Amino acid sequence: MTEDVIRLLTPEGEFRAHPDYPIEVSPDLLRQLYRDIILTRRTDIESTALQRTGELGLWCPVLGQEGVQIGAAHAMRPSDYGFTTYRELGIFHVRGVDPVELLHLYRGTSHASWDPRRVGLGIFTIVIGSHALHSVGYAMGIQRDGADEAVLSCFGDGATSTGDVHEAMVFAAAFNAPVVFLVQNNQWAISVPVTRQTRAPLATRAAGYGIPSVRIDGNDVLAALGVTRVLLDRAREGGGPAFIEAVTYRRGPHTTSDDPTRYRDEAELDHWASLDPLDRLRRHMERVGALDPAFVAEVDAEADALGERLREAIRGMADPDPLGMFDHVYAEPHRQVTADRAAMADYLATVEGS
Amino acid sequence: MTSMTPTTSMTMVQALNAGLRRAMEGDPKVLLMGEDIGPLGGVFRVTDGLQKDFGEDRVIDSPLAESGIVGTAVGLAMRGYRPVLEIQFDGFVYPAFDQIVTMVAKHHYRSGGITPMPMVIRIPYGGGIGAVEHHSESPEAYFAHTPGLRVLTPADAAEAYVTIQQAIASDDPVIYFEPKRRYWDRAEVDEVSPISGNPWSSRVLRRGSDVTLVAYGPMVRTCLEAADAAAEDGVECSVIDLRSLSPLDLDPVVADVQGTGRCIVVHEAPVMLGMGAEVAAEVTRRCFFHLEAPVERVGGAYIPYPPNRFEQHYLPDVDRVLDAIDRVTAV
Numbered sequence: 244m245t246e247d248v249i250r251l252l253t254p255e256g257e258f259r260a261h262p263d264y265p266i267e268v269s270p271d272l273l274r275q276l277y278r279d280i281i282l283t284r285r286t287d288i289e290s291t292a293l294q295r296t297g298e299l300g301l302w303c304p305v306l307g308q309e310g311v312q313i314g315a316a317h318a319m320r321p322s323d324y325g326f327t328t329y330r331e332l333g334i335f336h337v338r339g340v341d342p343v344e345l346l347h348l349y350r351g352t353s354h355a356s357w358d359p360r361r362v363g364l365g366i367f368t369i370v371i372g373s374h375a376l377h378s379v380g381y382a383m384g385i386q387r388d389g390a391d392e393a394v395l396s397c398f399g400d401g402a403t404s405t406g407d408v409h410e411a412m413v414f415a416a417a418f419n420a421p422v423v424f425l426v427q428n429n430q431w432a433i434s435v436p437v438t439r440q441t442r443a444p445l446a447t448r449a450a451g452y453g454i455p456s457v458r459i460d461g462n463d464v465l466a467a468l469g470v471t472r473v474l475l476d477r478a479r480e481g482g483g484p485a486f487i488e489a490v491t492y493r494r495g496p497h498t499t500s501d502d503p504t505r506y507r508d509e510a511e512l513d514h515w516a517s518l519d520p521l522d523r524l525r526r527h528m529e530r531v532g533a534l535d536p537a538f539v540a541e542v543d544a545e546a547d548a549l550g551e552r553l554r555e556a557i558r559g560m561a562d563p564d565p566l567g568m569f570d571h572v573y574a575e576p577h578r579q580v581t582a583d584r585a586a587m588a589d590y591l592a593t594v595e596g597s
Numbered sequence: 598m599t600s601m602t603p604t605t606s607m608t609m610v611q612a613l614n615a616g617l618r619r620a621m622e623g624d625p626k627v628l629l630m631g632e633d634i635g636p637l638g639g640v641f642r643v644t645d646g647l648q649k650d651f652g653e654d655r656v657i658d659s660p661l662a663e664s665g666i667v668g669t670a671v672g673l674a675m676r677g678y679r680p681v682l683e684i685q686f687d688g689f690v691y692p693a694f695d696q697i698v699t700m701v702a703k704h705h706y707r708s709g710g711i712t713p714m715p716m717v718i719r720i721p722y723g724g725g726i727g728a729v730e731h732h733s734e735s736p737e738a739y740f741a742h743t744p745g746l747r748v749l750t751p752a753d754a755a756e757a758y759v760t761i762q763q764a765i766a767s768d769d770p771v772i773y774f775e776p777k778r779r780y781w782d783r784a785e786v787d788e789v790s791p792i793s794g795n796p797w798s799s800r801v802l803r804r805g806s807d808v809t810l811v812a813y814g815p816m817v818r819t820c821l822e823a824a825d826a827a828a829e830d831g832v833e834c835s836v837i838d839l840r841s842l843s844p845l846d847l848d849p850v851v852a853d854v855q856g857t858g859r860c861i862v863v864h865e866a867p868v869m870l871g872m873g874a875e876v877a878a879e880v881t882r883r884c885f886f887h888l889e890a891p892v893e894r895v896g897g898a899y900i901p902y903p904p905n906r907f908e909q910h911y912l913p914d915v916d917r918v919l920d921a922i923d924r925v926t927a928v
Contacts (some may be wrong), residue, residue, distance in 0.1 A: 353709060354703075354706065354707040354709075355707050355708050355709050355711075358711055359675075359708070359711065359712060360711070365675060366707060366708055366712075368699070368700065370695065370699050370700075373668060373695065373696065373699065373700055375668075376664065376665055376667075376668025376669050376671065376672065376696070377668060377669075377671045377672040377675065377700070378672060379668075379669050379672060380668065380669030380670055380671055380672020380673040380674075380675070380676070381672035381673070381675055381676050382672070383669060383672065383673060384672065384673045384675075384676025384677065384678055385676065386654075387628075387654055387678070388676070406664060406692075407664055407665075407668055407695075407696075410660070410662040410664055410665035410668065411665070411668070411669075413660050413662060413665065414659070414660060414662075414665050414669050417660050570709075570710065571705055571706050571708075571709060571710035572705070572706050572744055572745055573705065573745065573747075573769045574705055574710070574713040574715075574767075574768035574769050575767060575768055575769055577747070577769075577797075577843075577844050578797070578844040578845075578846065579744075579843070579844050579845065580744070
């Protein structure tokens with residue numbers, strides 16, 4: 244990892260304050276972040292297992308990226324709004340998405356997972372980069388409402404090559420929209436390394452739009468929290484858009500259908516495993532005496548209960564009513580959908596009656 | 598429209614402008630966004646004067662990026678706004694095609710009915726004005742083929758005034774195709790009466806016993822003129838304006854063809870897999886035992902829109918409609 248990144252927590256777990264990104268590190272905050280990483284990691288592991296046993300069609304592991312996600316999500320106020328990719332389990336967890344809701348999508352019973360009004364997160368799109376524009380539009384709405392809110396817009400290194408991300412930066416700059424772009428540069432877009440997306444550090448692109456940018460250690464949960472909070476505050480106060488490149492690593496496959504052994508070295512994986520965000524936090528908590536055995540056991544028990552709840556909920560999930568696929572195509576009645584639904588109902592009635 | 602209701606003679610451009618103004622006055626969440634729609638008033642002047650009266654926050658001159666226009670409008674709609682977008686010309690909508698098809702059309706469905714996408718995307722379309730390439734296309738079938746979108750196209754100024762407001766009032770996304778060659782045609786517009794009527798339905802404009810002419814947008818006037826000409830030869834035509842291409846209301850067409858036994862569908866877009874294919878298939882299925890002749894389609898050839906010195910040959914006109922009438926009545 245390059246050394247030009249903002250880092251508040253060294254890999255050895257030593258806290259180093261940064262004058263531009265003040266953060267009060269209380270034992271309660273550390274325990275909250277620890278708990279969030281443990282629970283996120285448990286959902287991640289359980290979901291892969293549920294895919295491997297045929298209960299889910301697909302899963303997108305998040306291992307390695309929990310630090311930046313959980314830190315950034317904690318920087319948001321409840322009234323702020325977020326737009327994310329699919330590999331954003333840490334953010335979903337912190338914002339209060341029930342993982343059972345989330346897994347409906349991978350179970351194939353629903354395209355969407357949660358109520359965006361409740362958690363302040365748009366449902367994610369699988370098309371890369373599209374939601375960067377939605378983020379800016381939402382932020383333009385905040386401006387017009389005169390609301391004290393801001394948007395966190397998350398995407399990956401691959402997305403930075405898309406036209407929509409470019410257009411999002413153009414619109415955000417033109418309208419001074421209250422949006423913070425958070426790029427998780429996890430080094431790989433499926434099998435293609437970040438060097439195929441860019442010759443310069445991604446953070447340097449922002450300057451071309453007149454948008455300030457920061458490069459952070461994406462495996463440092465405190466840096467993610469501190470930097471994102473400062474930039475969201477700035478956006479809320481009318482300072483306009485900002486851009487964060489979080490340098491991190493996707494240690495798992497792109498999805499459960501991927502085989503990373505075809506394109507990357509074991510040594511690279513080992514290097515990034517040594518920079519694990521949970522290990523780093525744990526080392527710091529041990530240094531400051533914030534990680535007592537009773538707390539660790541309590542969180543482990545909570546994770547076990549979460550795993551059991553997930554397994555039961557997913558294995559017991561019934562297939563949807565076939566006519567449910569006609570629901571919500573339109574907000575108002577549409578004669579073609581009505582006719583197609585009636586035809587399907589008639590057909591099903593003949594099949595069941597035969 | 599009764600003789601008691603005062604009306605104003607307007608071009609379609611003026612009618613759209615008046616309709617947009619009335620929608621903006623009625624709902625503070627309605628805002629306009631597009632290229633050159635501010636001080637310039639749009640390249641066709643449809644938004645003339647609106648930024649001056651409603652301000653830059655509600656009439657937004659956007660950067661020159663169609664995907665950006667539609668993509669940011671998705672976010673505005675999620676926030677509770679009702680964006681009305683102007684795509685400058687038909688051939689410039691394709692950079693926004695992904696946002697329209699993948700995001701706008703599917704969002705209400707994907708969100709399980711939680712997040713509607715009340716958005717209108719206005720697109721001047723069609724040929725006949727001697728334009729350079731990318732300025733004369735008829736891409737309506739792409740959008741009508743996409744579940745989740747509604748597609749409307751007015752045939753005259755009076756229709757435009759009413760249906761642009763109905764499109765804006767809809768909680769569903771509406772692709773609103775404006776027949777640019779009819780922009781300067783005048784009609785009497787009723788600005789007083791409450792907006793009423795179902796825009797998602799076909800309109801029977803003329804009744805005749807011999808042939809049913811089906812059209813929409815720019816070809817409605819062409820078919821009315823062809824019907825006048827045919828009548829001089831003793832062939833009486835019905836003319837039906839589909840008006841809404843999604844949903845498609847074929848009940849009036851079917852009812853009429855069951856009387857005439859002959860049907861001709863007319864549009865500027867290529868005949869191959871155009872709107873006429875759906876009309877012909879459904880009319881054939883539902884009127885099979887009433888038909889006296891195969892359903893005919895009159896439209897563009899399967900070529901890109903040609904340079905404008907060819908367009909008098911490419912575009913359907915009164916003579917080509919009359920030629921099709923000859924074919925179906927000769928059977």
